[in-house]
Amino acid sequence: MTEKRAAERFIYQTLSNDPQLSAIVGTKIARGVLLEGQGTVPYVVFQFLAGVQRNALPATITIMTPILYLVRGTVQGNSAQQAFDIEDRVDAVLIGNNGTVTLSGVTWQVGPWVKETHIEYDEVTPEGTHFIHAGAQYRAWVYRLN
Amino acid sequence: MAEEIRITLDLSGFGEFQAAAEAAVQLAVEAAAEAVVNDAKDRAPVRTGYLRDHISYAMEDPRTALVESEADYSAIVDEGGVNRPANPFFTGAVEAERARFEERVAEALAEAEKG
Numbered sequence: 001m002t003e004k005r006a007a008e009r010f011i012y013q014t015l016s017n018d019p020q021l022s023a024i025v026g027t028k029i030a031r032g033v034l035l036e037g038q039g040t041v042p043y044v045v046f047q048f049l050a051g052v053q054r055n056a057l058p059a060t061i062t063i064m065t066p067i068l069y070l071v072r073g074t075v076q077g078n079s080a081q082q083a084f085d086i087e088d089r090v091d092a093v094l095i096g097n098n099g100t101v102t103l104s105g106v107t108w109q110v111g112p113w114v115k116e117t118h119i120e121y122d123e124v125t126p127e128g129t130h131f132i133h134a135g136a137q138y139r140a141w142v143y144r145l146n
Numbered sequence: 147m148a149e150e151i152r153i154t155l156d157l158s159g160f161g162e163f164q165a166a167a168e169a170a171v172q173l174a175v176e177a178a179a180e181a182v183v184n185d186a187k188d189r190a191p192v193r194t195g196y197l198r199d200h201i202s203y204a205m206e207d208p209r210t211a212l213v214e215s216e217a218d219y220s221a222i223v224d225e226g227g228v229n230r231p232a233n234p235f236f237t238g239a240v241e242a243e244r245a246r247f248e249e250r251v252a253e254a255l256a257e258a259e260k261g
Binding site for chain 1: 221222225226227228229230231232234237238241242
């Protein structure tokens, strides 16, 4: 599903280009899960949650609507403040933002993004390490332009 | 010269329709909640079965249903955790029903209108 790739490219570039977010998480922005060797907390992950692809004629017109992504920050410790700071920056750069992404000669319109459900929860690993996750689900339209 | 237009609205029978419509909407909301529960159970990863077996709904009022996944690790499964990607068993079920819900209510109202 190229629509997902376009959306993920847009999210990654948008988050990576924000110096205030970089000041918090550095380059630790990843799809799905932070892989071994990519560092540790604090970090940001984003992941596709739902979206329905709809095809139309001519075949060059494909619409995935509406696409829903999770973007969350993860921090370690008892204070959620840094996780909320991450969410604030994601809100600042993503909400209302839109643009185009070109993949293999095909240009996709991505966005504008809207924020839907805020998420916030704790996780304590079997080793007793306490993590806090905070972020939101964001929705956007993605459609092919050429 | 002033022209007068008189409009008369016959509301006889409206009360019956309103009652039928409200009952139909309640059934549609309950059916939607049940669909979310069943879909979430189908999507839930199973190790012990606790997560799957503790998804339920309750009607809060005739137009509102609360669907709940009671396992305290539900959010970690659905939205992901440290070293664990999201497995949106719950969000996916809600989104699937979101796409159907409007039609479900429209059908219920159409049935109510037929009497």
